[in-house]
Every structure is written in C-alpha cells, then in structure tokens.
Amino acid sequence: MATTKTWNEARARAVIDDHRALEGPLLPILHGLQAEFGYVPEQAERLLADELNLTRAEVHGVVSFYHDFRARPAGRHVLKLCRAEACQSMGAEANAAKLLTRLGMGWGDTTPDGRLTIEAVYCLGLCATAPGVLLDGQPIGRVDAARLESLAEEAA
Amino acid sequence: MMKVYVPADAAAIAVGADRVAADIAREGRMRGIAVEVVRTGSRGMAWLEPLVEVETPAGRVGYGPVGATDVPSLFDIDFLAGAAHSRSVGLVEKIPFFARQNRLTFARCGVIDRLSLADYRAHRGLAGLERAITLGPAGTVEEVKASGLRGRGGAGFPTGIKWQTVAGAQTDQKYIVCNADEGDSGTFADRMIMEGDPFSLIEGMTIAAIAVGATRGYIYLRSEYPHAIATMNRAIEIARAERVLGAHILGSAHEFHLEVRVGAGAYVCGEETSLLDSLEGKRGQVRAKPPLPALQGLFGKPTIVNNTISLATIPYILAEGAQKYADFGMGRSRGTMPVQLAGNIKHGGLFETAFGITLGALIEDIGGGSASGKPVRAVQVGGPLGAYFAPHQFDIAYDYETFTKADGLIGHGGIVVFDESVDMARMARFAMEFCAIESCGKCTPCRIGSTRGVEVMDKIIAGQDVAKNKALIEDLCETLKFGSLCALGGFTPYPVLSAMRLFPEDFGAAPDLAHAAE
Numbered sequence: 001m002a003t004t005k006t007w008n009e010a011r012a013r014a015v016i017d018d019h020r021a022l023e024g025p026l027l028p029i030l031h032g033l034q035a036e037f038g039y040v041p042e043q044a045e046r047l048l049a050d051e052l053n054l055t056r057a058e059v060h061g062v063v064s065f066y067h068d069f070r071a072r073p074a075g076r077h078v079l080k081l082c083r084a085e086a087c088q089s090m091g092a093e094a095n096a097a098k099l100l101t102r103l104g105m106g107w108g109d110t111t112p113d114g115r116l117t118i119e120a121v122y123c124l125g126l127c128a129t130a131p132g133v134l135l136d137g138q139p140i141g142r143v144d145a146a147r148l149e150s151l152a153e154e155a156a
Numbered sequence: 157m158m159k160v161y162v163p164a165d166a167a168a169i170a171v172g173a174d175r176v177a178a179d180i181a182r183e184g185r186m187r188g189i190a191v192e193v194v195r196t197g198s199r200g201m202a203w204l205e206p207l208v209e210v211e212t213p214a215g216r217v218g219y220g221p222v223g224a225t226d227v228p229s230l231f232d233i234d235f236l237a238g239a240a241h242s243r244s245v246g247l248v249e250k251i252p253f254f255a256r257q258n259r260l261t262f263a264r265c266g267v268i269d270r271l272s273l274a275d276y277r278a279h280r281g282l283a284g285l286e287r288a289i290t291l292g293p294a295g296t297v298e299e300v301k302a303s304g305l306r307g308r309g310g311a312g313f314p315t316g317i318k319w320q321t322v323a324g325a326q327t328d329q330k331y332i333v334c335n336a337d338e339g340d341s342g343t344f345a346d347r348m349i350m351e352g353d354p355f356s357l358i359e360g361m362t363i364a365a366i367a368v369g370a371t372r373g374y375i376y377l378r379s380e381y382p383h384a385i386a387t388m389n390r391a392i393e394i395a396r397a398e399r400v401l402g403a404h405i406l407g408s409a410h411e412f413h414l415e416v417r418v419g420a421g422a423y424v425c426g427e428e429t430s431l432l433d434s435l436e437g438k439r440g441q442v443r444a445k446p447p448l449p450a451l452q453g454l455f456g457k458p459t460i461v462n463n464t465i466s467l468a469t470i471p472y473i474l475a476e477g478a479q480k481y482a483d484f485g486m487g488r489s490r491g492t493m494p495v496q497l498a499g500n501i502k503h504g505g506l507f508e509t510a511f512g513i514t515l516g517a518l519i520e521d522i523g524g525g526s527a528s529g530k531p532v533r534a535v536q537v538g539g540p541l542g543a544y545f546a547p548h549q550f551d552i553a554y555d556y557e558t559f560t561k562a563d564g565l566i567g568h569g570g571i572v573v574f575d576e577s578v579d580m581a582r583m584a585r586f587a588m589e590f591c592a593i594e595s596c597g598k599c600t601p602c603r604i605g606s607t608r609g610v611e612v613m614d615k616i617i618a619g620q621d622v623a624k625n626k627a628l629i630e631d632l633c634e635t636l637k638f639g640s641l642c643a644l645g646g647f648t649p650y651p652v653l654s655a656m657r658l659f660p661e662d663f664g665a666a667p668d669l670a671h672a673a674e
C-alpha cells in the first residue's frame with residue numbers, strides 16, 4: 001500500500017540527511033521523499049534548495065522532469081498500467097480505456113475516496129506475459145479486461 | 157533435503173511464482189517431507205511460468221505452468237522424484253525452445269540460486285575475474301577487443317574500443333556505469349539477468365574496473381523494476397561481504413565500490429549522456445558529443461557506460477576465452493544476442509542465439525506464431541525506435557549490418573509481434589506520441605515536431621486530406637532525422653515510416669479507392 005503522509009519537516013530533513021553524503025544525491029533524496037510522503041511536497045522543494053545549495057527553479061526543474069515524481073498525493077493504492085507496444089499488441093489500450101471510462105477517471109487521477117490512483121507506465125519488462133501492470137509494486141501479468149477490473153475493485 | 161527450483165523472476169512472479177513457492181513449502185511441511193525451495197532466475201520460457209523444476213539423475217525435470225491448485229497433486233504423484241503429471245514438460249533442457257539456444261550470457265540464469273555466491277562459483281562464476289586479475293589491465297582490454305563484443309544497449313559500438321579509450325585516459329578518478337534503464341518495450345534481458353544471475357553483472361563490472369583502473373561504479377536501474385533493484389542490492393551486499401567488491405578484490409590490490417541508483421521513469425535517461433546527467437542529480441537531458449563519456453563522463457571523469465548485457469557477458473569472455481565467444485555469430489556481429497520475443501506471440505520469452513538466424517525462424521519456428529492464433533501481421537524489431545517488418549520480409553538475417561541495410565535496427569534485441577487486429581496507423585501515431593512524451597526537450601523537431609506528428613496522424617486516422625497529410629508526415633520525419641541530437645528524435649521516423657510504407661491500407665483509404673468513391 002502506498003503511504004501518503006502530511007508534510008513534516010523533521011522527517012524530510014531526516015531523508016535528506018540519510019543521502020546527503022552520496023555523489024549526486026538529488027534523485028535518491030527525491031525517491032526517499034516520495035517514499036515518505038507519497039509525493040514530493042512543494043515545501044520539500046524549498047527545503048532541498050536550501051540544503052543542497054540549489055535554486056528553487058533548479059530543484060523544481062528536476063522534480064518536474066521525471067515522470068515518477070508526483071506533485072500531488074497518491075491514493076492508498078497505485079495501479080500502474082503499461083501502455084507500451086508489447087502490451088498494446090495484447091489489447092492493453094482497450095482494457096485501460098474501459099476501466100478508466102467506467103471509473104470516470106483519466107490517466108494519473110485518483111478516485112475521489114482516495115482509494116486508488118491509476119498511472120501510465122511504458123514497459124515493465126513483462127512483455128512476454130503481456131498485458132502487464134504493477135499494483136503497489138507487485139507485478140501482475142496477462143491482465144485481461146476482467147482481471148483488470150477486479151484488480152481495480154479489490155484494491156481497497 | 158529435496159530441492160525444488162522456483163523462479164523469483166518478476167515475470168514469473170507476475171503469473172504466480174511467489175504463491176507457488178509458498179504453497180510448495182507449506183505442502184511439504186504438512187506432509188512431513190523436507191523440501192527446500194530454491195529461488196532461481198527464469199529459464200526465459202514465459203508461457204511455461206511458473207515453471208517448477210526438480211533434480212533427477214537424468215537432469216532437471218520441469219512442471220509448468222503450475223497453477224494455484226496444482227501443488228497438492230504434484231506431491232501426490234511424487235514430483236520430487238520427477239514423476240509424470242499433467243503439467244510435466246520433461247527434461248527442461250530438452251525443450252526445443254531451450255535446446256536450440258546458445259546460452260553463454262544466460263548459462264546460469266534459471267539454474268542456480270540467484271543469491272548464492274557458492275552456487276555462482278560452482279558454475280564457473282568468478283573464473284573470469286580471476287583471469288582478469290592474472291592478465292592485468294592491458295591484457296583484459298585485449299581479450300574484450302578480440303571477442304568482437306559490441307554494445308548490447310542498441311548502438312552496437314565495439315566494447316573493447318570503448319574500454320581502451322577509458323584505459324588510456326589519465327586522471328584521479330574513473331567510473332564504470334551500467335546502463336540498466338532498459339526502456340524499450342519488448343525487452344527484459346537486463347531485468348532477467350539482474351534477477352536471475354546478479355553476480356554476473358557484478359563480476360563484469362569489476363572486470364571492467366580492473367581493465368581501465370576505475371574504483372567506483374553505478375548501476376542505473378529503472379524504477380519500473382522493483383524486484384531487480386532488490387536482488388541487485390542484496391547481491392552487492394553479499395559480494396562486498398565476500399570481498400568480490402571493496403578494497404581488496406579477491407585478495408588482490410584492486411579496489412572497486414559499486415552502488416545501485418534508481419531511475420525515475422524517463423525513457424530518455426537510457427541515452428548514455430542523459431543517464432550521466434541524471435546520475436549527477438540533474439534533469440536527464442542529452443549532452444552534445446564530443447566530449448565522449450569515455451573521456452568526460454560522470455562528474456566530468458572518464459567513464460565506461462555499458463549496457464547490462466554487455467557487462468554481464470564479460471565474465472564468459474574472460475573465463476572461456478575471447479575466441480570461444482567470437483566463434484559464434486556472423487560477419488561483424490560476433491557472439492550471441494539474447495533475443496526477446498514479446499507481445500502477441502505464443503512462445504514468448506528470452507532466446508539467446510548466435511547472430512545470423514532469420515527473423516522468420518525466430519517468430520514462427522521458435523516463437524510459434526501469434527498468441528491469439530490469428531496470422532502475424534507486423535513485428536517491431538528493436539524497441540520503440542525500431543522499424544516494423546511484415547511477414548514477406550521474414551527471411552532477413554538477424555545481425556547488426558543486415559538490419560541497418562534494411563532501414564531497421566536490432567537495438568537491445570526486442571521483437572514485438574502483432575496479429576492482424578493491429579491498426580498500423582495507430583502504431584505510427586503512438587511512435588510520435590511516445591517521442592513527444594519522452595523528449596528531453598533539447599531539440600525543437602523532437603519536442604514540438606512529435607506533437608505535430610500526433611495531430612497529423614489523427615487527421616490521417618480520421619480520413620482527412622490523407623495524401624497531403626501523409627506527405628506532411630514524410631516531411632516531419634525528414635526534419636526529425638536531421639534535426640535531432642539523439643536517436644529518440646532521430647529514429648522515431650523508423651517505426652512511423654515503415655508502418656506507413658508497409659501498410660498503406662491502414663493510412664486512410666488507398667488513393668485510387670478514394671477517387672473511386674468520390
């Protein structure tokens with residue numbers, strides 16, 4: 001299950017301090033912050049700029065460049081659906097469209113009850129057992145339309 | 157204690173391998189049978205996963221795909237002795253898909269306990285590193301050159317030449333960087349080797365470090381691979397504890413420190429200079445070359461950037477000798493390629509083979525045609541920047557030069573199969589869209605032209621001014637080809653134009669028919 005916690009400067013500082021000694025520490029820190037809060041809070045960008053001697057714009061430029069880093073909290077569960085070619089060849093696009101329509105969601109959206117976020121990814125390396133998805137970090141293969149629907153429903 | 161082998165490969169887990177492993181352990185306990193479940197990599201036969209194996213006097217016998225309800229009946233028939241069952245596949249290494257391979261890089265994958273250094277050693281592991289220490293840096297570089305190994309990341313650059321450049325650079329610090337970003341759809345060889353034989357990558361990188369005098373290394377591993385990340389991290393800890401990594405490698409004077417760094421979902425970060433910027437903590441934007449990363453790479457220092465498979469093949473070359481590796485292959489494509497058969501294919505998975513096999517043999521004889529049973533209509537070779545091929549071209553030989561001549565590429569070895577239900581105009585649109593989504597933003601044609609390409613494709617799909625819009629796509633592709641700094645923009649025309657030329661019937665009505673309808 002994904003964690004989403006409210007902003008806490010002490011915890012953010014602890015994450016930064018854990019990785020500060022690394023060569024090129026920014027990405028490991030951002031991953032750490034997202035693991036801690038479920039997203040990269042705006043306050044964290046400010047703190048990072050101060051701590052790593054970067055401008056706010058530089059930090060934001062990095063955060064916004066990478067698809068992984070969220071600007072908003074995610075739902076309690078995160079379902080990543082592969083949209084790349086091998087999964088398309090097995091019907092992934094139609095399955096995804098059906099699910100999103102039924103839930104009234106778009107890519108990257110979270111259900112209003114904060115239960116589930118659905119995100120697009122491009123290849124999970126499950127291309128020989130396509131279509132592939134990642135549910136809270138767990139890989140699942142051969143996900144047809146019915147299976148996809150039950151996965152989305154059962155993630156409570 | 158009876159050993160049962162169950163893959164811990166993510167694709168096997170994705171179809172239930174963890175549950176099968178747990179069920180076997182529980183069932184054994186319930187029946188009072190001492191069973192040890194050994195977690196291996198995958199043999200690469202995806203349609204048989206979860207593939208469970210047991211040791212018999214004749215060799216490993218397999219059962220697959222093992223479903224949730226199969227475990228009690230496997231015990232009932234005494235599968236531990238290799239007895240027959242409805243899931244029997246017989247001797248695993250006699251399965252035609254497996255028997256026809258040349259498993260050099262993947263020799264241990266699916267066989268050994270992936271996290272046992274003792275198992276690794278027992279299967280010729282570390283023999284290459286020991287030989288590199290004996291040969292010394294110059295001799296090691298020579299050996300890699302003589303093998304003819306070319307980079308398996310996509311560009312096919314000779315690995316030995318790259319190493320020689322880094323070896324010749326004078327500096328206080330050099331780096332070995334493994335490119336484990338594996339972003340191409342239809343590829344999973346890097347993932348499989350990291351999950352199934354992680355020590356081979358560690359050994360390959362350590363040999364590289366000794367060859368060029370580097371003391372630090374990074375594996376840039378994509379975040380989409382949580383299992384590979386966990387396995388690699390664990391293997392590095394073990395290697396450190398056993399002095400395969402660290403201050404005195406295998407008791408020698410050599411030093412090498414290795415770390416995993418996790419990517420953040422950007423395809424372009426597989427491009428080596430963008431990857432280096434990302435490792436440095438920047439936006440992953442492509443750098444202009446020169447300077448070459450070999451001379452000014454990570455933090456401006458001389459750096460080897462090699463693909464995971466290139467590096468994981470090094471132990472074989474050093475252990476068995478360059479000539480033995482070079483004896484496989486054709487023309488200037490020496491050795492083997494782990495071909496990855498993916499998408500709508502009956503027998504998908506990883507097939508390591510000498511270069512020179514035909515595309516048709518890979519798809520029809522080995523892959524068994526489409527998974528759906530419908531005729532194969534198109535295949536994309538070499539990832540999202542690779543060209544589409546149609547069945548009438550299937551006699552093409554799988555090697556670097558032949559594919560280049562055919563306006564295609566083999567890339568990282570992925571082949572994605574589509575059956576007749578595919579709409580090739582949609583695939584061309586997707587290629588443009590992917591370029592737009594993943595562009596690093598540095599070049600205007602790639603950043604803006606690709607979005608324009610999506611719009612134009614939409615018009616073609618809607619049947620609007622088809623001839624004019626097809627000409628526009630040709631123009632856009634021309635601009636992309638010549639106005640792009642890297643292959644993301646530069647090669648997007650391959651899938652787009654090949655789709656349009658091979659499957660004109662999908663791109664609006666054929667011109668004469670359109671006139672006839674007016």
Ligand SMILES: Cc1cc2nc3c(=O)[nH]c(=O)nc-3n(C[C@H](O)[C@H](O)[C@H](O)COP(=O)(O)O)c2cc1C
Pocket residue numbers: 306307308309310311312313315335336337338339340423424425426427428429461462463464466467642643644
């Ligand atoms: C857009 C783009 C994406 C790439 N992605 C990868 C990748 O995921 N893995 C990889 O090894 N090489 C990738 N490459 C190729 C690398 O730039 C580089 O050639 C390679 O890492 C060198 O290693 P090798 O010589 O061992 O193949 C990519 C290139 C481009 C232009």
Ligand code: SF4
Pocket residue numbers: 424442594595596597598599600602603640641642643644645646
């Ligand atoms: S072609 Fe695209 S991805 Fe490559 S450098 Fe230019 S803008 Fe960046």
Ligand code: FES
Pocket residue numbers: 082083084085086087088122123124125126127130131132341342343
């Ligand atoms: S294309 Fe979907 S997992 Fe590779």
